[in-house]
Amino acid sequence: MATFALCTRFLPHLRHPGLYPRTYQFRNVPSINRAQHTHTHTHTPRKPTRLKLPPILSLFVAVSGLIYYAATLHISPQPKTLNPQTFTEYILTSKTPVTTSPPSHTAIFSLRPVHHPSQPLPFSEGILSVQIKQPQLQIARSYTPLPSSTTGEDDGALRFLVKREPGGEMTGYLFSLGVEDRLFLRGPTVEYIFPPAGEVDKTLFIAGGTGIAPALQLAANSLAPETEILWAVRRRAETEGVMADEVERLVRKIKGKVSVRVFVDAEGGIRIQDVERGIEGGKVAVVVSGPEGFIKWVAGEKVWRGGREEQGKLGGIIRKVLERSGGEVTVFKL
Numbered sequence: 001m002a003t004f005a006l007c008t009r010f011l012p013h014l015r016h017p018g019l020y021p022r023t024y025q026f027r028n029v030p031s032i033n034r035a036q037h038t039h040t041h042t043h044t045p046r047k048p049t050r051l052k053l054p055p056i057l058s059l060f061v062a063v064s065g066l067i068y069y070a071a072t073l074h075i076s077p078q079p080k081t082l083n084p085q086t087f088t089e090y091i092l093t094s095k096t097p098v099t100t101s102p103p104s105h106t107a108i109f110s111l112r113p114v115h116h117p118s119q120p121l122p123f124s125e126g127i128l129s130v131q132i133k134q135p136q137l138q139i140a141r142s143y144t145p146l147p148s149s150t151t152g153e154d155d156g157a158l159r160f161l162v163k164r165e166p167g168g169e170m171t172g173y174l175f176s177l178g179v180e181d182r183l184f185l186r187g188p189t190v191e192y193i194f195p196p197a198g199e200v201d202k203t204l205f206i207a208g209g210t211g212i213a214p215a216l217q218l219a220a221n222s223l224a225p226e227t228e229i230l231w232a233v234r235r236r237a238e239t240e241g242v243m244a245d246e247v248e249r250l251v252r253k254i255k256g257k258v259s260v261r262v263f264v265d266a267e268g269g270i271r272i273q274d275v276e277r278g279i280e281g282g283k284v285a286v287v288v289s290g291p292e293g294f295i296k297w298v299a300g301e302k303v304w305r306g307g308r309e310e311q312g313k314l315g316g317i318i319r320k321v322l323e324r325s326g327g328e329v330t331v332f333k334l
């Protein structure tokens, strides 16, 4: 979430499917969190035996091989359902502004896949994002699916809370689309792996603006016994209308596990005491998500090193709180 200027140009020649064996990718996740399985396999080489074939039979074998190769080119097409390598087709089913009065800069986009997915997305692993393509400019940007609004069968539908950026290349395109228009998505990427059961007593999620989308996704799926969300917004209207419904629905669904507090900038925003109270008592995983400036103010800035975005030093309000009162805390900047 951190970089609103992040831009992924397509490099199709580097995206050979064989190079990406996973059905989803990981980003910004310390490798220590990932299970590594290595197998050692000993093998005694056998003496090679050479097969001698008559010339006519060799020709037959070669031609059959060519025919098989040509045929398999047609029977192994690109996957049709969401995958990290290729873009798959979705249809925009609705585009609902968060509020109409006053008109809001944010809207919830609902998408349905053209091809029914064979398996659900791994929401229980961690916070997932997917990329949406802007076909004219050949760019893609990441967006965070909101938790599912249905309790029935998973039909692969995805919903996104998107803020329209003035002059934004992708959001200008998204907001210009109409219902029934086609979009192209790839992913998912796991942006943050949930701590295993029993590892934390609570998650404190500090979200700015559309950073509420990963906060709700985490609250709906993580194993932490409690999630407290501090949601900072420029205008209260961003938390009303369909977003108020969204938050209320989740709070009802996972009763007692999640609380959401709204902080409006003009009314003072998030204060140091709010963060202090949030990390009191037990082991707390703090996750921060929102625009670059917000992340810097809350937890210090993320840094780019060797073409990769890294966590950077802990700073901002959280550092001040920990220096003042201590605490058993891990911090992750999305």
Ligand SMILES: Cc1cc2nc3c(=O)[nH]c(=O)nc-3n(C[C@H](O)[C@H](O)[C@H](O)COP(=O)(O)OP(=O)(O)OC[C@H]3O[C@@H](n4cnc5c(N)ncnc54)[C@H](O)[C@@H]3O)c2cc1C
Binding pocket: 001, 002, 003, 004, 005, 006, 129, 141, 142, 143, 144, 145, 160, 161, 162, 163, 164, 165, 166, 167, 168, 169, 170, 171, 172, 191, 210, 213
């Ligand atoms: C993992 C992840 C998840 C995300 N999830 C969401 C989500 O759920 N919802 C959401 O709304 N966003 C999300 N984002 C942000 C999203 O990916 C886009 O960055 C965002 O929508 C803006 O894209 P854009 O192409 O419209 O804007 P851009 O064209 O990238 O522009 C962004 C802003 O910068 C300004 N700008 C651009 N270039 C310059 C320049 N050279 N000089 C000065 N100003 C400039 C533009 O005017 C605009 O105001 C996520 C990002 C990440 C990395």
